[in-house]
Amino acid sequence: MKRSRFPLIVTAAVLLFFYLPIFILIVNSFNASRFSSSWQGFSFKWYAQLLHEPEIWLAARNTLVIAVLVTIVSLVLGTTSALALHRFAGSRLQRAHFTLIYTPLVVPEILMGISLLMAFVAAGVRLGLATIFLAHVTFCISYVALVVLGRLQDFDFSVIEAAQDLGAGWWTTARKILLPMLAPGLAAGGLLAFTLSLDDFVITFFVAGPGSTTLPIRVYSMIKHGATPLINALSTILLVLTFTIVIISQRLNRTKFLEGGTG
């Protein structure tokens, strides 16, 4: 029986729709012209101009520091959360726990931003990099927990029981068996948290104070004030960075860690 070609045509159109705007943006970052509709020769001048924008570099530094700290803290909280959800699945506490982990994922970002802003104002906390950090950890925990939980559900737990039967203590089991088996999940969850923190604009915008600019906030104000060619160049750098992260994370997802031999 002949299959309709219609779904394939739609898929091709969808992919074109996804990538054409990004492709044009990248091409234009090398365009000597200020305007995207006329090509006036290949040029690195917008990249060179980026070097003379200290505010962008300060924002980039803030973003990176926050993203690294957020990744570490949300990895710890997300992993303990996933372990609890898996190990004690079905208990009343874990049902509440799962709801609390799951709900932040379905709540629109703006609601999380405004509620955190209200909480910080009500508690008299000064808005700044610290409040951005607290907000980012809050939405990253759920993603890390679910990625690690997905990994745990594929586990063969008899390996752990075998280790314990053979006399391994709690710490040895965690370090020699659980951690290596979890490593790809942890790496995938960590990369996800890192990218989410790096990219977040809406929540950050609500809880940022004066002087605590991150890269997305900087990009937003550049868009508002129309610095088009510079944003093209900056965006291209960020796109290359995210593409690299995606490729790494896809590799990690495919690695079968135990088969690789963990010594």
Add this chain to the structure above:
Amino acid sequence: MAPPTTPSSPNAGRRRSRLQEWLLSGPSLSWLAAFFLVPTLLVFVLAFRPADPFGGIGKGWTFSTLKALGHSYYLTIAARTLWISFLTTAFCILLAVPTGYAVARASEKRRRLLLMLIIVPFWTSFLIRVFAWRALLHPEGLIQKALLAVGLAGPQTMLLYNTGAVILVMVYTFLPFSILPIYAAAEKFDFRLVEAARDLGAGPFQAFRKVFLPGIRSGLLTAVLVVFIPALGSYVVPDLVGGPRSEMIGNKIAQRVFVDRNLPHASALSVVLILAVLAPLTAVLLLRKKEKPEVLVSEDA
């Protein structure tokens, strides 16, 4: 689950496992209680407090903020938010169903590539993707020039700053989220059922509508949720490519916070948004009550 290692008595073992459970759940539970649960409840409380002239929260209680929301101005914005979100969801589903179907039926190698191509936009900066369209739709942008060249647009045509641009860009940003759950459901679907229906005389469209669509129902419901809910809370897209006549609730919340510095008013608007989000969420949860709750999670893994 794994039994406790060396229980001295069943009771002591149970107590220790209970302690372990609290120790493991404690960190994430307390963090989310402090920074998610309490702040969300606070929004409800603040909606009933007056604003003070310095941009903070005044003393006492008032109903006036919530009453002000009954004004036709806000009703228009609420209706527009629902309408834009509905259209965005409809377009996303229309494109996501054939795409999810095509990916599920592709060969192993091609499927991997297609999935990768669909996942990449997930990871790329949301702001950059919105900006890319803003540049394209700009009066000096490529689309305007192209339309001008073929005579479909005049020099006065404005592609940016209207509701059409908002819906286009919202579809662009949400489409990957709707393809994945539909693909996940289509992948589990037994395509022999469609062939059976065709053998029994169903036309291709009839087989698609009567066999395939009901078969991926749970994926469809998830796809609707993951587009409609964030669409209701949209703020950046209408802010950057929309005009004054395409403002949504999210824009009003942001204006109350950043322009007027009236936090109680922003809270009241947020309460409306929370209720708007809860309605479709409960509807879908009721519709799929008999199905496994895990299905909802699959798009994040």
